[in-house]
Structures are given as structure tokens and as C-alpha cells.
Amino acid sequence: MEMTFLIVDDDISIRKMLGLLIKKNNLGKVICEIESGKDAVQEILFYNPDIVLIDLLLPIVDGIEIMKASKKQGYKGKFIMISQVEDESVVSKAYENGVIFFISKPINSIEVINVIKGICHNIELEHSLALIKSAVLNLNSDKNVTRELFIDDGITNIFADIGIAGAVGSNELIKIIHKIMDFKKKSPNSTYKLQKIYYEMVQEEHVDGNLNANKRALEQRVRRTIQKALETISELGCDDYSSSVFMEYSTLLFDFKQVRQEMRHINNALEEPGKINTKKFIESIITKLGS
The missing domain is CATH 3.40.50.2300 (Response regulator)
Known part of the structure; x- marks a missing residue:
């Protein structure tokens, strides 16, 4: 197209x-x-x-x-x-x-x-995913279960590509993505706050101790997980700049300036590492899933 x-x-x-x-x-x-x-x-x-x-x-x-x-x-x-x-x-x-x-x-x-x-590649994938989701949902009467399984498979595949499948914080990141997708579905014209999402998750988990401290710990785990993804993609770029995985995810999930900075850091430890934007990362994954 x-x-x-x-x-x-x-x-x-x-x-x-x-x-x-x-x-x-x-x-x-x-x-x-x-x-x-x-x-x-x-x-x-x-x-x-x-x-x-x-x-x-x-x-x-x-x-x-x-x-x-x-x-x-x-x-x-x-x-x-x-x-x-x-x-x-x-x-x-x-x-x-x-x-x-x-x-x-x-x-x-x-x-x-x-x-x-x-x-452009992402848009083409969205069209393909929409067709597949439509077909799958028509075959299964329990649409909500099917949708969640489809989304989980999609997130797992992305996480595997960027080297964070199974990483500490990855499961919590998946839960956050689901929460934001549900929020967007219920309130398409409203904006969400990540800090509120973190707080809700800590409350739901009934973690003992200070809620604010646990919220900060959750946020740090999520940021470390995304930082690991940036490191993985940047390492891939250092090895093979033309890699299809690098080309797609370096521009989709991160600010490309920060990917370049992380690549410089990999090649020279004296350089500052690249920075991540948690909200952009999450929004980009949601976009890729076609929701």
C-alpha cells in the first residue's frame, strides 16, 4: 500500500x-x-x-x-x-x-x-494485525479472553525482539500496558498519568510497607527494563546498522538521538549513556499492537 x-x-x-x-x-x-x-x-x-x-x-x-x-x-x-x-x-x-x-x-x-x-512498516503491521484479530475474534465467542491472549502474544514477541522477555520488571510492564490500553478504550479522549497507574498497581498488589516507596521501586524496575531494551537495540546497531530489528525498534520505541548516544556509550564508556522515555516506549508498543 x-x-x-x-x-x-x-x-x-x-x-x-x-x-x-x-x-x-x-x-x-x-x-x-x-x-x-x-x-x-x-x-x-x-x-x-x-x-x-x-x-x-x-x-x-x-x-x-x-x-x-x-x-x-x-x-x-x-x-x-x-x-x-x-x-x-x-x-x-x-x-x-x-x-x-x-x-x-x-x-x-x-x-x-x-x-x-x-x-510505515508499523502501519502495515497494524492493518495485518487488525485482519488477524478480526478473524480470531469471529472464531471465538469469548472475545475478551481472545483479545488479551492476542495482545499478550504480541507484547511477548516484541519483548523477545528487544531482549527483555523474562527480564525483571517485564511482567509488570505488560500489566501497565494492559491497564493503559483499557484506559484508552474506556476514555479515548482523556489522557492518563503513569504515576497514577503505578500507584494503582501497588495498591492492587497489597504490598506491605510504604505505598510511595513501593511505587518508586516499581517505577525503577520498569525504567531499568526499558533501559535494558535500549542497550540491546543499541548493541545490535553497533553490530549491524542495517538490521531490520534495529531499523524498526530504534526509531519506533526510542528517541533516535538517544539510541545514537547509547551506541557512543557502548563504544566509549566515557560517553553518557542514552536516555529513555517510558511513556513513548509504552505508547509505541500500544500503537504497534494496533489498538
Whole structure:
């Protein structure tokens, strides 16, 4: 299937550069370019592209507000944000509101191509998974059980690919993913807080001792598990940059800048290790599962 793209950026040179990268690398077709946030939501809903490449700082309406409004009105496609803003709280807010990947300006063409390829592959997988899930659910009267088994199989396969299947914290991470998926199903237009999810899990487990201390310990286990996945993917990239597993997961689950940083750390222990974003990691897995 040919992917369709819509680009929202007030810088014409950025729009042309992105369009050229998409065309030259046979990634799909740019069906619309927009230079401000004024009519962006209406255009996104009208063209319904597979992927929207959007800047954060736009005239009239910013990128995050455009994403929120588009999703609220039914848009189901993917958002890639390309911006010079690097403030962690702003980046985190972007992920909370629907960004699949955040790319920093100035644009690195290799990073953009890898990110788009990974997300296009992800979209194709989602379509395949949706067909399989539909077939499986039709064969089984207990839809909830079948759905959970299907999701668990999908998560297990991803965890095996990124080297954290069976790791300490992996089972808790799976429970967190299920909780967030259930939350999204019940409240599609609301946002969740990871800290609240951690607290609920500790309460449900009836762990003795201080709830806040246990919540922090749970959070640390989850972060260590995701950090291990970053290390595994980065090691794979050091060995074989063209590996399909590296190409897919380095751009899907992590900020590619941090993957590169972790690769530098692997090659030189004096370099700072790469950092992980727990929410992006979880959101990306949920997206890959096609929910």
C-alpha cells in the first residue's frame, strides 16, 4: 500500500526537504502541504493521510493543539513532530497527545527516512494485525479472553525482539500496558498519568510497607527494563546498522538521538549513556499492537 503524507510547517524549505525525501526514497505520496495552524485540523480530516509531519511552533494554532483537535474529531493516522524545541516537558506533552516520534531540527535526513520507514512498516503491521484479530475474534465467542491472549502474544514477541522477555520488571510492564490500553478504550479522549497507574498497581498488589516507596521501586524496575531494551537495540546497531530489528525498534520505541548516544556509550564508556522515555516506549508498543 502507498502511504500518504500531509506536512504542516511554516518553513517552506522544511516542507520541500521533507517532500523530496519522501519522493526520492519511495516512501509514499505527499498529498497536502500547510504553512500555518489555521486550517490544519480541517485539512487533516479532509485528506485523512496515513502520516502527518507537523511542526510544534506554528502560526495561529500550535502543533499539539492541532493533534488534540484532530484526534478528538476522529483522525486515526500517525503524527511525527519535527521541531527545534527540545524542552523535555514539551516533548513529553507532545507524546502524551499523540506524537509517535519527535525529531529535532535541524533535520537529519537519515533519521527522518528511518523514522518514516519504521512507522510505515508499523502501519502495515497494524492493518495485518487488525485482519488477524478480526478473524480470531469471529472464531471465538469469548472475545475478551481472545483479545488479551492476542495482545499478550504480541507484547511477548516484541519483548523477545528487544531482549527483555523474562527480564525483571517485564511482567509488570505488560500489566501497565494492559491497564493503559483499557484506559484508552474506556476514555479515548482523556489522557492518563503513569504515576497514577503505578500507584494503582501497588495498591492492587497489597504490598506491605510504604505505598510511595513501593511505587518508586516499581517505577525503577520498569525504567531499568526499558533501559535494558535500549542497550540491546543499541548493541545490535553497533553490530549491524542495517538490521531490520534495529531499523524498526530504534526509531519506533526510542528517541533516535538517544539510541545514537547509547551506541557512543557502548563504544566509549566515557560517553553518557542514552536516555529513555517510558511513556513513548509504552505508547509505541500500544500503537504497534494496533489498538
